Amino acid sequence: MSKLVISTSSFDVDSNPHIQHLLQEGMHIASNSHGRKLTEDEAIELLGADAVGMIAGIEPLTERVFASAKSLKVISRCGSGLDSVDLAAAKRHGIAVLNTPEAPAQAVAELAMGLILSALRRICRTDRLLRAGEWPRTQGQLLAAQVIGIVGFGRVGRRVARLCQAFDAEVIAHDSYVEQAPEGVKLVPLEKLLAEADVISLHLTYDAGTHHLLDADAFARMKPGAVVINTARGGLIDEVALAEALTSGQLGAAALDVFEQEPYHGPLLKCDQAILTSHIGSLARESRQCMEIEAAENLLRGLGNAGLIKDGLIKNV
Structure with a gap:
């Protein structure tokens, strides 16, 4: 089964139409249950070898993570900063990395x-x-x-x-x-x-x-x-x-x-x-909603560019 990982613990899955569409299409959602930033090992465990896409928070996404996540094609960062992502390693593994710089x-x-x-x-x-x-x-x-x-x-x-x-x-x-x-x-x-x-x-x-x-x-x-x-x-x-x-x-x-x-x-x-304060900078309701919608849109676009979605339908995953 196709799997999507959402590692940011505050993500509102229920109110996000793009994520709901993927669920209806049979995409399995694996979420962060820790209520905090994941460690490198926790990110590896959550991604497994079958996650094709990830809506990411600020957990460390390293060479080691990418080497383990063998099916991963798209990271859509829910936020602007990309310092937690090893961009060179992502490129080597053919993983597209997107972010939402304006929304927060x-x-x-x-x-x-x-x-x-x-x-x-x-x-x-x-x-x-x-x-x-x-x-x-x-x-x-x-x-x-x-x-x-x-x-x-x-x-x-x-x-x-x-x-x-x-x-x-x-x-x-x-x-x-x-x-x-x-x-x-x-x-x-x-x-x-x-x-x-x-x-x-x-x-x-x-x-x-x-x-x-x-x-x-x-x-x-x-x-x-x-x-x-x-x-x-x-x-x-x-x-x-x-x-x-x-x-x-x-x-x-x-x-x-x-x-x-x-x-x-x-x-x-x-x-x-x-x-x-506990890293709440983006946690204004209106801004957070825009950021999560944009992150999901980026994910869909990335999955489409990777040939995993066509006309809104999941394929070849």
């Missing part, structure tokens, strides 16, 4: 804005103190008075810039691949951004060159009391160094939605100045 962008940008405002106005800490029986008169900071530094000026970074500008904040940005910024945004070298920004928000891809882009040295070069936001990828930040910078008072706050290891169990859990 607004949701991630809005979460970044929520985290920026929560960090500046100390919303989460004030809530905790009130629930503990206190009545804190917490003094925060105005977004309008801050210099916002955006590292990575693509789909999400540009949206965050516009949202910050709507609050009358000054915005500077760094992106090695962008030569011209929109009106009101100044492109600067990374060193200048780290030194001048009050809030630094990461919106770039993760690879070997950006691993621990923000480390102890980078934190030391930031303004005392600066705020760090990460809704991109966990590996961009040295989390141990971040916890130390928060504890020492070098940084005023940090807000992270992504971590090197998820679920997260590291030292930031003990930092009152840290706001931590």
